[in-house]
Amino acid sequence: MEQNEPFRSANVSDTVQIEEMTLSEDPRPRRASIGARRNPAAEAAIVAAARDLLGEVGFAGFSIDAVARRAGAGKPTIYRWWPSRTDLLVAVYERERAARLAEPETGALKGDLAAHARALFSAWRETPAGHALRGIVAEAQGAEPALVLLWGHLLPALARPIRAMLGDAARRGEVDPADTEMLAELVSGFLLRRLLTGQIDDDRAAIERMSRILATGRGRAK
């Protein structure tokens, strides 16, 4: 879904600043070592290859071998910097996710939650971040380090903006401060369940309902 122009390779743009267009299939650039230090071009090419691969075939076709082939890199180079497949997935996930940050400036909790959920679903749909997170969750079901990383780092990061919204709402008196933690868990549970079942389309009705139930309670339902 991204850039596909088979640009005629002019130069390699070797400086530290790496553009993300260094991924085409050139004859044999043979990106060699640049000395006793990490080659930023290799790092960028590997992450870009992993990202594109995830975007094209999803987690199903994601393998270190395939990434190495696509990036024109050696597997030892990948394993040197990302000790496991999970780490590479995390690198892709965090790089893609960093670009999209939702602003919770709405004022009412319900609107904040809905906007955030819609923005997150959109990011998961339109970047490989969704596939990356799905893969990480999958690996966490069989590998202990991935599980620790998931619920010690990634899920807290996922819940952080939600918790921030809930904190604001608590300060405004919209919710009981004692409930914010569980409310954040319920929201992230909703998001995660939708992601893992492939239901991240822009279902505004469902998002609206979720936000209303969790933001305003439902005791006084219509």
Next chain:
Amino acid sequence: MEQNEPFRSANVSDTVQIEEMTLSEDPRPRRASIGARRNPAAEAAIVAAARDLLGEVGFAGFSIDAVARRAGAGKPTIYRWWPSRTDLLVAVYERERAARLAEPETGALKGDLAAHARALFSAWRETPAGHALRGIVAEAQGAEPALVLLWGHLLPALARPIRAMLGDAARRGEVDPADTEMLAELVSGFLLRRLLTGQIDDDRAAIERMSRILATGRGRAK
């Protein structure tokens, strides 16, 4: 994670009387064919081996080869009846889950939800059903058939008793009937997120909080 309980003895319950040809010192019991029909002993031995393997090493060490070795069965026999690894996981999951059905207390929604969540966590802890479901979810992130099975069959089955409780509550006027669907999704999201992150210990406080928020709303917080 991996708090492997010695869940049950390795007895192959129901179905058919099985001689102890699985663990004895005999070199090769060689359970042969019984003619042009399915051998219940083979089926029971395979499912039992899969269940025990899940209970001992979790989804990480679960493979068809390992199950075949343990069951003294041939891989073709397994693939004949369970066309994919996912199907075998489902067989284990549904067999273990069938034993434990929580009865709704028919009192108030909050208590029903809490009791059900606690019973489910308990079953996931003390039988391999939790490991099986985690494996199915993991495979659903990379295989389309598993995904279809998960959210077309398993998750609806998981949500069914919850939806029933919510239906009762709606008839009692406790919740708006229009909210039952999303409430069921939120509850199952809570359960699933806890399972996938290995947090299915008997956290009564959290379960209580979840039940209170979803059952009674939280607009009138203390």
Next chain:
DNA sequence: GCACGATCGATACGATCCGTAACGGTCGTT
């Protein structure tokens, strides 16, 4: 200047697993 050493890509290895094929043997069904 110069040896050291970490890096690069290429290749290969052992191990594991998947899903299927071929085969001889078993035994109800027809």
Next chain:
DNA sequence: AACGACCGTTACGGATCGTATCGATCGTGC
């Protein structure tokens, strides 16, 4: 009595993982 679906064994091709080895590259420290 022939048929055919079943069983377990063995084996295969393909894919993947993670690691080892190698020659070449080129900053860094002496």
